[in-house]
Amino acid sequence: MSRIERRENRNTERYASRSSRAPVLTLAAAACLVLLPSLAGTAAAQGKATELSKVVRLNRAPVNKEVLQVKLPRPEVVHLSNGLTLLLLENHKLPTVSFSLWIKPGQLADPADLPGLAAFTADMLREGTEKRTSDQIATEVDSLGASLDAESDFGVSYTTVAASGLSSSTAQILDLMSDVVLHPTFPADELAKYKERELAGLEQNLSSPGFLAQQAFHRVLYGDFPAAITSPTKASIQKVTVDDLKKFHDQHYVPGNSILGVAGDFQSAEMRTLVEKYFGGWSGAAEAVEKLPDLPAAQASKITLVDRPGSVQTYIIAGNRGIRRGDPEYFDLAVMNQVLGGGPQSRLFLDLREVHGYTYGSYSRFSADIYPGEWQALAPVRTPVTDGSMTQFLHEFKKINDETVPQEELEEAQRAIVARFALSLEQPAQMLNSWLTVHYFDLPVDYWDVYPKHISSISASEVQNAAKKFVDLGHMQWVCVGDRKQIEDVLKKYGPVTVVNAEGQPEN
Amino acid sequence: MILSLTTAALPADVPDVKVPNLTLQQTTLSNGLHVILVPDHSAPVYAICITYNVGSRNEHPGRTGFAHLFEHMMFQGSENVGKGEHFILIFNNGGGMNGTTNSDRTNYFEELPKNQLDLGLFLEADRMRSLNITQANLDNQRNAVQEERRQGIDNQPYGRANLDLDNLVYDNFAYKHSTIGYMSDLNAASIDDVRAFFKTYYAPNNAVLTLVGDFDPTEALEKIKKYFGTIPEQPAPPKVDLHEEKHYGERMEIIYDPLARQPEIDMAYLIPPGNTEGNYAMQNLAIILGQGESSRLYQRLVKDKQLASNVSAFANARIGPSLLYISANPRPGVKVEDLQKGLDDEIAALVKDGVTQQELDKAKTLQLRQDIDRRRTVLSTAVLIGQYTVYFSEPELINTIFSKQNGITVEQVDAAAKEYLVNSQRAVVTTYPAANENADAKGAQ
Numbered sequence: 001m002s003r004i005e006r007r008e009n010r011n012t013e014r015y016a017s018r019s020s021r022a023p024v025l026t027l028a029a030a031a032c033l034v035l036l037p038s039l040a041g042t043a044a045a046q047g048k049a050t051e052l053s054k055v056v057r058l059n060r061a062p063v064n065k066e067v068l069q070v071k072l073p074r075p076e077v078v079h080l081s082n083g084l085t086l087l088l089l090e091n092h093k094l095p096t097v098s099f100s101l102w103i104k105p106g107q108l109a110d111p112a113d114l115p116g117l118a119a120f121t122a123d124m125l126r127e128g129t130e131k132r133t134s135d136q137i138a139t140e141v142d143s144l145g146a147s148l149d150a151e152s153d154f155g156v157s158y159t160t161v162a163a164s165g166l167s168s169s170t171a172q173i174l175d176l177m178s179d180v181v182l183h184p185t186f187p188a189d190e191l192a193k194y195k196e197r198e199l200a201g202l203e204q205n206l207s208s209p210g211f212l213a214q215q216a217f218h219r220v221l222y223g224d225f226p227a228a229i230t231s232p233t234k235a236s237i238q239k240v241t242v243d244d245l246k247k248f249h250d251q252h253y254v255p256g257n258s259i260l261g262v263a264g265d266f267q268s269a270e271m272r273t274l275v276e277k278y279f280g281g282w283s284g285a286a287e288a289v290e291k292l293p294d295l296p297a298a299q300a301s302k303i304t305l306v307d308r309p310g311s312v313q314t315y316i317i318a319g320n321r322g323i324r325r326g327d328p329e330y331f332d333l334a335v336m337n338q339v340l341g342g343g344p345q346s347r348l349f350l351d352l353r354e355v356h357g358y359t360y361g362s363y364s365r366f367s368a369d370i371y372p373g374e375w376q377a378l379a380p381v382r383t384p385v386t387d388g389s390m391t392q393f394l395h396e397f398k399k400i401n402d403e404t405v406p407q408e409e410l411e412e413a414q415r416a417i418v419a420r421f422a423l424s425l426e427q428p429a430q431m432l433n434s435w436l437t438v439h440y441f442d443l444p445v446d447y448w449d450v451y452p453k454h455i456s457s458i459s460a461s462e463v464q465n466a467a468k469k470f471v472d473l474g475h476m477q478w479v480c481v482g483d484r485k486q487i488e489d490v491l492k493k494y495g496p497v498t499v500v501n502a503e504g505q506p507e508n
Numbered sequence: 509m510i511l512s513l514t515t516a517a518l519p520a521d522v523p524d525v526k527v528p529n530l531t532l533q534q535t536t537l538s539n540g541l542h543v544i545l546v547p548d549h550s551a552p553v554y555a556i557c558i559t560y561n562v563g564s565r566n567e568h569p570g571r572t573g574f575a576h577l578f579e580h581m582m583f584q585g586s587e588n589v590g591k592g593e594h595f596i597l598i599f600n601n602g603g604g605m606n607g608t609t610n611s612d613r614t615n616y617f618e619e620l621p622k623n624q625l626d627l628g629l630f631l632e633a634d635r636m637r638s639l640n641i642t643q644a645n646l647d648n649q650r651n652a653v654q655e656e657r658r659q660g661i662d663n664q665p666y667g668r669a670n671l672d673l674d675n676l677v678y679d680n681f682a683y684k685h686s687t688i689g690y691m692s693d694l695n696a697a698s699i700d701d702v703r704a705f706f707k708t709y710y711a712p713n714n715a716v717l718t719l720v721g722d723f724d725p726t727e728a729l730e731k732i733k734k735y736f737g738t739i740p741e742q743p744a745p746p747k748v749d750l751h752e753e754k755h756y757g758e759r760m761e762i763i764y765d766p767l768a769r770q771p772e773i774d775m776a777y778l779i780p781p782g783n784t785e786g787n788y789a790m791q792n793l794a795i796i797l798g799q800g801e802s803s804r805l806y807q808r809l810v811k812d813k814q815l816a817s818n819v820s821a822f823a824n825a826r827i828g829p830s831l832l833y834i835s836a837n838p839r840p841g842v843k844v845e846d847l848q849k850g851l852d853d854e855i856a857a858l859v860k861d862g863v864t865q866q867e868l869d870k871a872k873t874l875q876l877r878q879d880i881d882r883r884r885t886v887l888s889t890a891v892l893i894g895q896y897t898v899y900f901s902e903p904e905l906i907n908t909i910f911s912k913q914n915g916i917t918v919e920q921v922d923a924a925a926k927e928y929l930v931n932s933q934r935a936v937v938t939t940y941p942a943a944n945e946n947a948d949a950k951g952a953q
Contacts, residue, residue, distance in 0.1 A: 426886065
């Protein structure tokens with residue numbers, strides 16, 4: 001898979017708490033009940049089953065009513081003299097170690113005429129340093145059985161450099177990681193090859209319904225705000241120069257802008273010495289935070305149809321702008337989303353799949369960063385039931401707006417979020433990520449300790465208020481990727497329709 | 509101590525790391541259910557996985573896709589669990605779950621906080637004992653499965669190529685047809701098919717229960733006996749012949765794909781079954797060829813010659829004859845024939861000159877890392893042990909796979925390359941964007 005393609009997958013899945021994407025060949029060979037959390041009959045072939053299949057609760061299974069109380073272990077926090085913040089989280093179950101470096105800023109800082117600059121810079125880190133060629137880096141990483149990836153996801157305010165491997169090669173991994181972060185040279189010949197791969201990857205992405213849907217959705221949701229951009233353009237790939245990359249790197253890749261997290265099998269004192277050795281010579285104070293442009297006013301609700309001739313499904317997304325990570329409404333939105341579309345036990349999945357059989361899966365999700373992220377619901381549905389699916393989406397959106405959530409359903413949603421903490425305890429890299437979030441967004445140090453209490457305190461009326469604000473039918477943006485010939489007239493029943501092609505150009 | 513630390517005997521060039529050895533406590537209940545308990549107290553969670561010895565290899569012509577459709581029916585309710593209630597019970601109690609089907613096995617698994625041990629056992633036992641089958645639920649899940657096929661294959665570029673490649677490279681029906689199945693076969697599946705399949709394959713004596721995580725093994729075994737012990741045994745299901753007759757020539761197909769914007773080459777070579785010396789050798793070979801940016805195909809075709817925009821290789825390990833896949837997209841402007849020649853030249857060079865010790869060590873280190881990562885969670889450990897048991901009757905492979913992989917030599921890899929990387933053992937599917945069908949497809953890009 002090309003790097004652009006991989007980025008697209010991360011992009012569409014970045015809201016999810018756990019994500020996995022099997023290689024395409026494996027996908028064809030194995031089939032699952034539910035594809036979590038991404039968007040991974042005959043009687044009903046016409047779209048209408050003779051009899052509806054109903055969800056039934058017998059309440060006979062033995063359930064322990066107590067929620068297992070767990071506490072996320074806190075990392076040791078070290079502030080190095082060069083301004084780098086270091087988080088150390090020991091976990092000795094397996095002989096591996098993982099590093100995650102968050103650097104402010106990311107793609108939101110891209111110049112308007114060079115979308116993708118932060119991503120190009122991150123992608124090119126591995127393509128050569130003062131000491132190593134691109135091939136040497138690749139061979140060293142693979143020989144250690146390690147991984148080393150830098151990425152700047154679209155819509156995210158920071159860049160990440162992640163490395164992991166066997167704990168027996170901790171020093172070599174740190175050596176490589178610090179080399180690509182501190183001393184990249186962005187060789188011109190490697191940049192030329194990278195551009196060819198990116199151009200091919202961009203073309204490849206335009207055949208993916210998920211990519212087209214997210215691209216159109218972000219454009220209508222954010223207008224000229226940077227979060228509207230979900231990929232580089234042909235022009236920006238062709239235009240970017242070695243100097244652009246060097247300038248971006250020199251300005252932003254500084255310890256004052258960065259947090260380094262380490263999780264796994266190591267001794268904290270030794271790790272601190274090693275990090276001092278490899279990152280101690282890095283210098284640069286934190287930059288003043290650049291003010292983001294104002295968000296344009298939210299548009300009135302409409303439907304954007306992305307014409308993809310030959311499609312046998314319509315990929316539907318509906319959503320609104322959401323919240324910043326530090327907003328107090330985070331908890332309200334989290335609970336509301338859990339009720340509506342957080343998993344296979346939520347309303348959208350049970351309605352669109354288990355009762356109506358329109359889709360393999362329907363979910364909702366939200367993102368939150370330093371700007372109001374998005375809340376979105378989605379489902380790929382077979383073309384003939386586009387109409388029925390739009391109706392059921394609307395039905396569920398209206399219901400959560402107009403009716404308070406029954407107390408039992410509310411408590412179950414809260415319990416689902418709180419009880420899940422136990423499972424995260426066996427994922428050191430995931431726990432580390434939770435703490436990086438706290439430090440990056442300046443959340444209180446006891447954030448994860450009191451998180452269950454916050455979630456549990458949300459009332460049914462607060463859920464309804466969150467629905468009114470974030471499942472806002474008046475401003476809801478709908479995107480449908482599918483075969484225009486078959487779905488345009490159907491969609492017109494639900495609102496004004498604008499038709500665009502894969503590149504986003506209007507079609508008449 | 510439950511996890512005893514043993515040092516795997518590895519040569520200096522492959523990192524010398526301590527891989528925790530897992531202690532497997534195995535029991536067979538009187539009804540034939542194979543139970544494997546692996547206590548692991550590193551986190552307050554546990555996972556249960558029931559692996560049934562049935563997959564799409566057991567299907568008959570006219571009913572392709574049935575094993576997987578049946579898997580969906582296992583979530584439609586049983587005597588004491590309503591349709592959809594399984595999802596509600598697991599996720600609302602902080603857990604995770606899924607069911608998956610491939611050619612060789614079907615598995616069902618849950619991961620939950622440790623105080624919900626009874627819940628996972630009860631849910632799995634109830635549906636092994638009693639499935640609640642209705643026409644409305646069958647029609648509903650037929651729809652869900654057909655959407656799964658559309659979402660994963662029919663509405664994706666190259667979806668067709670992936671199905672046709674398996675169809676082309678195998679003659680034996682067991683692996684020749686896809687797990688997801690033909691739409692017409694899914695339409696033909698009836699309630700009677702569901703009942704018969706349940707009775708034949710979903711018996712305790714055709715399943716393995718793996719339980720991994722934070723529990724007391726004595727108490728857990730008592731609970732397992734209580735929930736599963738009285739489910740009746742059934743006659744052993746018929747065996748499936750996976751034998752593949754010798755091939756006498758390369759197989760080729762061209763697809764014009766309306767959803768593709770660029771051409772793609774997909775190849776598959778027949779290789780030996782999983783957990784054999786030949787398969788382990790080919791696993792290493794696949795990594796050397798096409799995994800990681802230092803791999804041969806990436807370095808030569810993507811970086812040096814710039815014929816491809818991306819390339820990958822992957823070998824699977826099935827019960828029967830397995831496959832080494834290679835997939836590549838030409839760089840815009842490059843002719844498909846030139847990329848095909850580039851691939852063929854690299855494979856020919858590897859067969860002629862063999863691999864180096866350094867390349868093999870690199871491949872082994874990568875596998876070591878991947879195998880350790882698969883032991884990260886109690887869930888993936890439970891799934892793997894269940895799979896090793898059903899595939900190879902070898903649950904201890906969870907511990908021994910490290911030395912088996914590490915024992916492979918350069919000579920073995922070279923011999924395997926000469927024997928299996930030959931054109932008469934392969935199939936090639938070339939996809940062109942449909943827009944090129946009536947144009948000069950040969951020169952398409």
